[in-house]
Amino acid sequence: MNTILFPGSFNPFTKGHQSLVDRVIPLFDRVVIAIGVNSAKHTAAAVDSRIAAVSELYSNEPKVKVTSYEGLTVDACRREGARWMLRGVRSVTDFEYERNLADINRRISGIETLLLFTLPEYAAISSSVVRELESYGHDVSEFLPSR
Numbered sequence: 001m002n003t004i005l006f007p008g009s010f011n012p013f014t015k016g017h018q019s020l021v022d023r024v025i026p027l028f029d030r031v032v033i034a035i036g037v038n039s040a041k042h043t044a045a046a047v048d049s050r051i052a053a054v055s056e057l058y059s060n061e062p063k064v065k066v067t068s069y070e071g072l073t074v075d076a077c078r079r080e081g082a083r084w085m086l087r088g089v090r091s092v093t094d095f096e097y098e099r100n101l102a103d104i105n106r107r108i109s110g111i112e113t114l115l116l117f118t119l120p121e122y123a124a125i126s127s128s129v130v131r132e133l134e135s136y137g138h139d140v141s142e143f144l145p146s147r
Contacts, residue, residue: 001029001030001081002028002029002030002083003028003029003030003031003032003080003081003082003083004027004030004031004032004082004085004086004114005032005034005073005076005077005080005082005084005086006020006024006031006032006033006034006085006086006087007034007036007069007073007076007085008034008035008036008127009035009036009038009127010033010035010054011050011127011131012050012053012127012130012144013033013050013053013054013057013127013144014122014125014126014127014130014143014145015122015125015143015144015145016088016090016118016119016122016123016125016126017088018057018145019118019119020086020088020116020118021033021058021064021086023116024086024114024116025061025063025064028063028084029063030063030064030065031063031064031065032064032065032067032080032082033064033065033066033067034067034069034073034076035047035050035051035054035066035067035068035069036068036069036070036073037069038070047068051066051067053147054066056147057145057147065080067080073085073105074105074109074111077109077111078109078111082111083110083111083112084112084113084114085105085111085112085113086113086116087101087102087113087114087115087116088117088118089115089116089117089118090117090118090122090123090124090126091123095115098113098115099115102115130143130144
């Protein structure tokens with residue numbers, strides 16, 4: 001089975017994330033959205049609620065699985081049988097970071113990274129910006145998938 005793993009904190013899962021997943025569904029037999037748990041990182045929404053929200057979004061798509069993981073992302077790929085990792089690129093800065101990470105991941109595990117450029121209408125959206133806007137009472141629904 002041709003499986004790709006899409007790792008991230010997804011706090012929250014934005015329209016940009018959704019766009020990336022939707023674009024790889026036709027390319028793979030299975031898409032695993034893996035929510036990373038990092039005890040050193042403060043997250044606003046509990047992992048279980050993020051899993052539930054993303055699972056609900058893809059409840060009618062049998063190719064998509066939503067899970068969580070701790071530790072190295074390449075180890076999560078191995079557990080899920082994924083030979084590919086999906087990463088989104090919004091800018092040149094993202095590209096440099098993701099390229100270096102992809103090189104290391106390939107070197108230590110043989111797992112390849114598929115970089116997809118974010119669609120222009122989603123390039124300015126990031127989970128951290130959405131969280132900040134929300135913390136100041138701004139309506140962020142335009143940045144989040146409709147359920």
